[in-house]
Amino acid sequence: MDTKYQVFISSTYVDLKEQREQVVKTVLRMGHLPVGMEMFDAADDSQWETIKRHINNSDYYLLIIAHRYGSEDSDGMGFTEKEYSYALEQNIPCIAFMIDNSIKDWHNDFIDSGKQKKKLDKFKARFKNKLVNFWTSKDNLALQVSHSLSTLITNNPRIGWVRANKATTSPLVAEEISRLSKENNELKILLSENNKPDEIEEVKNILLNIKYKIKYSTDHEYKTIDCLSIFILVGPGLVTEISNFHYYNHVDSIVAGIEIEDDMSNIFEENYQNEIREISISITQNLSMLDLISSRKVDKSTHWTLTTKGKLLLTRIKHGSTASTIDNNK
Template sequence: MSPPGAGQLLDGGPHKGPPGLNARLGPPLANFQGNPHCPNLPAVPNSKGEITVYVSSTFIDLEAHRAALKTALEKARYDVECMEKYTAFEERPLARCLADVAATDVYVLLIAHRYGYRPQENNPQRRSITQLEYEEASRHHKPRLVFTVDRKQLWLPEWIDKGADADDLAAFRAEVETSHGVNRFSTPDQLASLVQQALQALQAHRPPSMEANDPRARTYTTSELNAWVEHHQPQLSAAFLGLPSVQARQVHVPLDVCLTPAGAVAAEGPRLLNPEDLEPLLAAGGSQVLLLSGDGGAGKTSLAFAIARWWLQGEPGGVVRLPVLIETALGQGESVADRVRAWLGSQLAGAGGEHELPPELITALLAAKRLIPIVDHLSELTPAAREQLLAALPPGLVVVTSRSDDDGFKERPLSRIEPQRIAVERLQAFFLDYLRRRGQGDALSDDDLMPAQAQLKRIVGDKPITVLLAQMFIDDVIANREEG
């Protein structure tokens, strides 16, 4: 569905009244729902009763987009603070910019392909004024809405940085996309519409009793999230790896998979999966689902846990991510984030007395993909339990195992991995690898394995078989040999 036009709500109705703080002006924008960096609007608007929005970006390459956004927001009775009010757009005074950011209610960041002007004074790290504005908004815990231009959007070559500016822009973009739910824009009108929807989502989710200095408005920087993960990784890694379901699948034999990235027309493979295949999924802004689908016994859960071990080891990219397993239906009124928070709290209760984890911290870790829920056996839940869980997905990345190719993930990009069955002619190699990983490499010789493969072929014919059936068969062969 195309986004609504500027000044329109998601249901198509015109935005008539002023954006009152407690008014519910429309349904939340999916990518910003629960975003920890868009926590709350302030308790008191400006003297005219308007919310102040600071628009931060480079200028010449986004002039049309900024103009459309400014016009739309002012029509909707937001007070827009922007560089157009200054005398020199690109070389705007740093002190005034940062003061305006500190005084604003909501900070909106637009990123295209230029890093922008670098102030000469009081800027030892030579950062662009746009990045300095973003850091000032972060320092003051302002709600931050981030929009980046769609990489497929055609762009003038002279408006695409090269060299050091391109490198610094890439680093800035990576930091922002790691910390925020990010929305992509193409046209000026689309950007104006998306920003209005995000602002409406902020207002709709602001608790009426929340004051500007309420601790629930707390947001977290990337460095704070890194420190939290680093501190708790040993204990939480041991807790996850010690779960009975994970222990039961310690032996994982890599097998071919078919991988279908979100938005792809056709699957890639079959081939072996490696950590780098997941890098685009982890680097993408916003929220995604990674669905591992296939028949019962195909190895979906085993593969999910193998991926989790990669993340615990910092693969790919050297970033540690902490998996949290969800194996049962949610309780009444419970969300996935609630379940994650409860499990973490139970594991950390004995480590320094950290019994109560702030919900905002959990949401921030989820949105940054430093915590990744693994929802196992989704297709085996009742329809009502499935529907409840799908409606309660957190921001960030969620891994799901299911026997169904489509379990109703309509609201967020879906990537799919499908473990492949084992061809009969590859059974002997599988048996050898499986036994070696179990520490039983000498349990059967090639002379033993060839008859075992032939026996299984007589049972199943030439049809490929699931990994579970192959494991059960070879386990039975070894058990009979030990008994005999």
């Protein structure tokens, strides 16, 4: 099957415009799909949210570094470094191309100094113990990209994209359709009137009796919440499969009583972060043991989703009634 891969191209922009154009052409000649910030339309989303969405949809991440650190987000970190860190967190195969120090013919306007240079040097230092490619010209860079990206694709095959008429005949698609059909039949059986109603009721009662004492961020007061209430909030986000990173940020935000989807590391003190994560891990263990959620490995990372029983419990709660409680200051 002719698979096309989406390649996210990251770099500072003005100083590397010609090099980026050459790399984009190279990726296109290889038959793949280049993506970069210059290709995005303005939207209501914040710039960082837009970047993350495109990185999440990419199969590979390609980084080009010269002598500028680049524009920074509100947290003080450059977008280029932030993109690289995020791609690593998502376990997306990354490949870096750094300008060779022997190149002296470089415009002074495109060479950082002072605070920006210190940030750039610190960023470059992250590659000391990693495989990095050094380029000397835009043509040399294009040649290296062609060779290194081909090797990366061979050694780290990803899902990629295929034409719709070919995708429907794929064994993987057929397998997924079969799995979903089986799950649909299981749900129909479980939803029938005579199908073990006591089992689901028993699970609800178990969840009601599992309680957590949580210090909410909104008012800094301790409250007691049962696991059923937490499951009602967590469950809808697991109807479709999500990554381990997004799963724990989702659960952490519910435990903390806030609405966020990003990394919480810059929001709370370390002790509070640890307290939140310990509760989230305990919740996960209980929901897993009751067969309400399950995990599987996808490209060396863990993904989470609701089980058939979990979907059934949510459906019953939605169409029925359940007693879940939050007690203040207990």
